[in-house]
Amino acid sequence: MSDIIKGLNERQREAVVTTEGPLMVMAGAGSGKTRVLTHRIAYLINDLGVYPSNILAVTFTNKAAKEMKDRISKLVNFNVNAMWISTFHSFCARFLRKEIFALKKGYTSNFIILDTDDSVKIIKDIIKDKAEFERVKPKELQGIISKFKNTGNLYIDDYYKRRFDELYARYQEELKRLNALDFDDLILYTVNILENDLSVLEYYQQKFQYILVDEYQDTNNIQFKLINLLAGFHRNLFIVGDEDQSIYSFRGAEIKNIRKFMSLYPDHKIIKLEQNYRSTKPILDAANKLITFNAERIAKNLFTENSFSKDIVYHSCETSYEENRYVLNKIKEALRNGNSLDDIAILYRNNVMSRGFEDLFVVENIPYTIYGGLSFYSRKEIKDVISYLRLIVDPNCDLALKRIINEPKRSIGATTLEKLEIEAKANNISMLEAISTVNVNSGTKAKLEDFKKLILSLREDLNGLSMVDFIEHMYNKTGYMQMLIEQKEEERIDNIKELLSVFKEQSDLYSGSNLEVLSEFLNDLALRTDADDDNSLEKVRLMTIHQAKGLEFKIVFVVGLEQGIFPSDRDLDNLDEERRICYVAVTRAMRELYLTSASNRFIYGHSEFLAPSQFIREMGLIKINKIETKSEVKKYESKEAYTTIDKAKVTNDDYAIGEHIIHKIYGEGVIVNIGDNKIMDVAFASPHGVKKILKGHPSISKK
DNA sequence: TTTGCACGGGTTTTT
DNA sequence: CCCGTGCAAA
Numbered sequence: 001m002s003d004i005i006k007g008l009n010e011r012q013r014e015a016v017v018t019t020e021g022p023l024m025v026m027a028g029a030g031s032g033k034t035r036v037l038t039h040r041i042a043y044l045i046n047d048l049g050v051y052p053s054n055i056l057a058v059t060f061t062n063k064a065a066k067e068m069k070d071r072i073s074k075l076v077n078f079n080v081n082a083m084w085i086s087t088f089h090s091f092c093a094r095f096l097r098k099e100i101f102a103l104k105k106g107y108t109s110n111f112i113i114l115d116t117d118d119s120v121k122i123i124k125d126i127i128k129d130k131a132e133f134e135r136v137k138p139k140e141l142q143g144i145i146s147k148f149k150n151t152g153n154l155y156i157d158d159y160y161k162r163r164f165d166e167l168y169a170r171y172q173e174e175l176k177r178l179n180a181l182d183f184d185d186l187i188l189y190t191v192n193i194l195e196n197d198l199s200v201l202e203y204y205q206q207k208f209q210y211i212l213v214d215e216y217q218d219t220n221n222i223q224f225k226l227i228n229l230l231a232g233f234h235r236n237l238f239i240v241g242d243e244d245q246s247i248y249s250f251r252g253a254e255i256k257n258i259r260k261f262m263s264l265y266p267d268h269k270i271i272k273l274e275q276n277y278r279s280t281k282p283i284l285d286a287a288n289k290l291i292t293f294n295a296e297r298i299a300k301n302l303f304t305e306n307s308f309s310k311d312i313v314y315h316s317c318e319t320s321y322e323e324n325r326y327v328l329n330k331i332k333e334a335l336r337n338g339n340s341l342d343d344i345a346i347l348y349r350n351n352v353m354s355r356g357f358e359d360l361f362v363v364e365n366i367p368y369t370i371y372g373g374l375s376f377y378s379r380k381e382i383k384d385v386i387s388y389l390r391l392i393v394d395p396n397c398d399l400a401l402k403r404i405i406n407e408p409k410r411s412i413g414a415t416t417l418e419k420l421e422i423e424a425k426a427n428n429i430s431m432l433e434a435i436s437t438v439n440v441n442s443g444t445k446a447k448l449e450d451f452k453k454l455i456l457s458l459r460e461d462l463n464g465l466s467m468v469d470f471i472e473h474m475y476n477k478t479g480y481m482q483m484l485i486e487q488k489e490e491e492r493i494d495n496i497k498e499l500l501s502v503f504k505e506q507s508d509l510y511s512g513s514n515l516e517v518l519s520e521f522l523n524d525l526a527l528r529t530d531a532d533d534d535n536s537l538e539k540v541r542l543m544t545i546h547q548a549k550g551l552e553f554k555i556v557f558v559v560g561l562e563q564g565i566f567p568s569d570r571d572l573d574n575l576d577e578e579r580r581i582c583y584v585a586v587t588r589a590m591r592e593l594y595l596t597s598a599s600n601r602f603i604y605g606h607s608e609f610l611a612p613s614q615f616i617r618e619m620g621l622i623k624i625n626k627i628e629t630k631s632e633v634k635k636y637e638s639k640e641a642y643t644t645i646d647k648a649k650v651t652n653d654d655y656a657i658g659e660h661i662i663h664k665i666y667g668e669g670v671i672v673n674i675g676d677n678k679i680m681d682v683a684f685a686s687p688h689g690v691k692k693i694l695k696g697h698p699s700i701s702k703k
Numbered sequence: 704t705t706t707g708c709a710c711g712g713g714t715t716t717t718t
Numbered sequence: 719c720c721c722g723t724g725c726a727a728a
Contacts, residue, residue: 061717089718115718183718218717251716350714355719372716406704413704529718546715568714581715604713605719 004043004075008035015240015271016040019048019210022231022265024258025240028302029287029587030278030552033240037212038068040238041085042075044210052076056084056230057212058091062528064214064550065090081509084208088223090527092186095193095204097523102197103189105176110519112390113526114175114182116142117378118399122178126170135159136167145171149184150220150252178399187222194229205233216241216261220252228264237265243298244291247546247581249574258298276302278552282312283586283593286619291583293618294576302587312586312593314621316612320560320598324356327557328364330594331540334555341367341538343554347545347585349566352603353559354542361540371543375529381484381492382499386525388478389471392458393519396430405451408483412451416444454478462514467507467521470514471500545585556589558582561597562610582615595621 005013015025015036027033041057044050059065065087069080084091093113100107114122120138127133127141141160145168148154156164175181181189194201211231213219216239219227231237239261246255262268276284284302291297317323331344346357354370361368376382384407387400394400398421406412424434432455435448458477462470475481475496484493503521510517541553560566567578586593597612616622659671 059717063717087718113718116716186718215717248716250714251718352713352719409704411704415704527718544715546717549717565714570714577715603719 002043002047004039004046008032008039009275011271011273011275012036012039015273016043018269018271019044020236022235022237022261022268023239023271024216024261024268025238025271025273026298026300027240027242027273028276028300029242029245029584030276031273031302032275032277033214033242033273034064034067034071036273037214037240038071038075040212041068041072041083045076045078050210052078052080052083054207054209055212056091056208056210057214058086058088058227059214060087060218061550062087062090068214087527088226089183089186092190092226093523093527095190096181096186099193099200100189102193102200107176107181108179110179110394112178112180112394112397112399113186113523114180114399115378115526116146116183117383118180119145119171119182122174122399123167123171126167126174133163133167136163141167146182146184147252149188150222151254152221178397180399184222187226191222191225191229194226201229202233204230209234210236210238212238212240214240217243217246217255217258218248218253219257220254221257224254224257224260235265244294244300244580245549245584247549247577247584249577272300274300274302276304277306278590279304279587280306280309280591282309283589286312286593286621287583287586290579290586290615290619294579308591310592312595312619312621314595314597314616317596317598318600320356320601320603323559323596323598324360326596327357327559327594328360328366330557331366334592339555341540344557345541345543345548345551345553345555345588346557346559347543347548347588348558348560349545349568349581350560351544356602357542357559367537367539369539369541371541371547376495376498377525377528379492379495381489381496385471385475385480385496385499386522388458388474388480389518390522391432391455392462392474393515393522395432395455395459398424398431401431404478408479410447410451412444412447416440416448420448462518465514467514467517468500468504471503545581548588549584552588552590554590555592555594556586557594557596558585559596560601561595561613561616562599562601563613564608564610565601565603566613567615579615579618582613586619 005016008016009032012032012035015023016039019040025033025036027036037057041055044055045052057065057068059068065085069083069085072083072085073080086094096111097109100109100111120142123136123138123141127136127138144154144156144160144164148168154161154164175185194204208230211227211234213227218241227237227239241258243255243258246253249255262270279287281304284304288301315323315326317326327346331341334344335341346354348354351372354372358368358370360366377386384404387403390397390400391404402417402421405417419440420431420434420438423438424431427434427437432452435452438445438448440448454477458474461473461477465473481493481496484496506521506524507517510520512520545558563569566582567575586595595616597610597616599609599611601608601610661669661671
């Protein structure tokens with residue numbers, strides 16, 4: 001037997017060696033999905049002699065692509081960088097750098113790639129001062145356009161309907177003028193070319209004999225099209241995914257692509273991977289129970305031969321503060337038991353939940369990292385210095401110019417910039433070029449000319465220095481570093497220094513003149529989202545469940561399990577997706593799983609009373625509710641919470657303003673207001689003040 | 704052109 | 719509560 005398939009279970013092996021024809025692998029959480037993907041590629045190369053560049057593997061994240069490459073390189077004698085293992089977006093970027101002329105829109109292959117921020121800025125400019133677009137919110141419109149490009153559908157009201165075509169046309173026109181593509185265009189234009197240019201289509205169809213798609217359940221409509229266009233000739237399409245882990249529908253991901261795959265390829269085979277190698281039986285049991293509440297799924301049941309077994313602990317807390325302390329105590333306990341901080345993750349539905357833990361961990365000296373917030377490449381200082389580099393490489397890049405012409409302050413304000421832009425558009429030249437002809441007062445003119453000289457002289461300096469020296473030289477000559485020093489922006493200084501080390505790490509990938517090297521470096525950066533995080537230090541990890549997808553931790557805390565928060569009440573018709581998010585959360589745990597809820601959560605500056613999440617009940621956890629810090633009484637309280645609340649919904653809803661009620665913690669209070677969605681404002685005696693309380697909540701009773 | 708204040712709104716977000 | 723935004727004044 002080939003080395004490659006040794007050590008795989010029977011199903012995994014089948015998924016690796018069934019190389020011909022369309023194949024779908026339904027891979028449950030922790031069932032060895034990446035193993036199958038990497039071994040399949042290694043099998044194709046080593047055992048079948050397939051040439052690596054005839055294989056295409058697409059993932060959703062850079063991280064996943066990198067991991068796949070690392071693992072394949074251990075299995076085959078071949079430079080994995082020569083293979084097509086990439087994200088959807090980087091595949092398309094690579095494709096378009098070669099083929100974009102086929103679009104016949106006037107784009108050139110050195111197009112720039114915009115991030116969401118850039119897109120929003122462009123939209124702001126488009127709608128600025130135009131009465132007919134008064135109600136357009138830039139972020140919202142950006143979202144609408146993005147969804148439209150990805151799904152082909154529009155979900156908009158009449159106001160937008162009347163204006164969308166024009167706004168969309170203007171946006172696309174502006175992008176074209178800037179020789180710029182947004183993330184979605186990368187895929188959209190790739191599909192356009194493949195659909196309209198038969199010779200290009202045939203070339204790539206023949207080239208990619210084997211195509212593999214990871215996380216298939218998260219593909220959207222346009223990605224679905226792309227895959228099928230590419231696989232149209234050889235039809236050796238391998239998709240792997242788990243419908244129960246589809247948690248990106250808000251970005252246009254469509255689970256029904258799984259069904260569409262089955263009907264588009266009637267000769268498809270299906271392999272289910274149900275043996276889980278990650279978690280314990282209690283964890284899998286809870287996950288399995290939970291997910292059966294979702295309708296319309298293909299039945300799947302994870303099992304394990306893992307003999308280690310520790311019950312899941314559900315702890316219901318009075319307050320979010322108590323929840324923070326409870327988790328802290330459990331972490332300390334875990335450390336005493338010989339675990340490392342690296343083994344531990346705290347997962348939550350939304351980012352605000354991290355705050356309470358952060359405050360406590362600072363006081364208690366627990367090392368932690370919070371993931372999320374602004375990614376490295378979307379920080380202002382990073383975008384600024386990248387814009388300088390971009391402008392030096394391409395002095396006609398107006399977007400970069402606009403960003404940094406007054407950063408540090410050069411007393412060139414919005415009014416001047418606008419004049420410059422009008423001048424540039426009128427003469428069909430770049431804004432930098434427009435500096436020589438624009439009509440402004442002599443003081444302003446001098447400032448503009450100085451800026452132009454600065455950029456052009458930096459472009460000259462590029463030739464005499466090593467790249468690293470040049471970037472540092474640029475930091476100084478532009479005054480950017482000086483500005484940060486004066487403002488005592490230590491963290492930002494560290495960040496732009498960090499960019500230097502990012503370049504150093506990558507520098508061996510590039511060759512050619514400094515200008516070419518810099519240009520390639522900038523192109524790569526556009527599709528980069530996360531800076532390398534320091535895995536070296538021992539820290540507790542805090543992140544949203546979305547960020548935890550694909551990861552595993554020995555000990556997992558899922559916190560904030562309250563009705564209204566998780567499941568979120570923002571989008572109640574998407575309860576199934578909320579449940580899948582919970583499924584993803586609990587299946588991250590290898591050995592120990594702790595779930596917590598707080599009946600009184602301090603959030604957004606005020607207290608809210610919330611019932612425990614229905615998911616607790618659905619996982620069957622009420623019975624094994626272990627109370628470890630307080631008395632047994634609480635067990636009954638939390639049990640009661642369900643029955644009382646359910647009844648309360650039907651019967652106990654009739655409160656009136658002015659009525660007196662008794663609250664378990666705050667004592668007697670007066671109802672001062674009754675809002676929609678069952679929330680009442682109740683005034684209690686000092687120091688409690690006015691609190692928001694849910695009608696019929698078990699913590700209150702009538703007087 | 705910059706700054707200061709009042710206001711509103713605040714899931715998730717791989718690229 | 720804490721942030722980003724938008725407008726008015728310096």
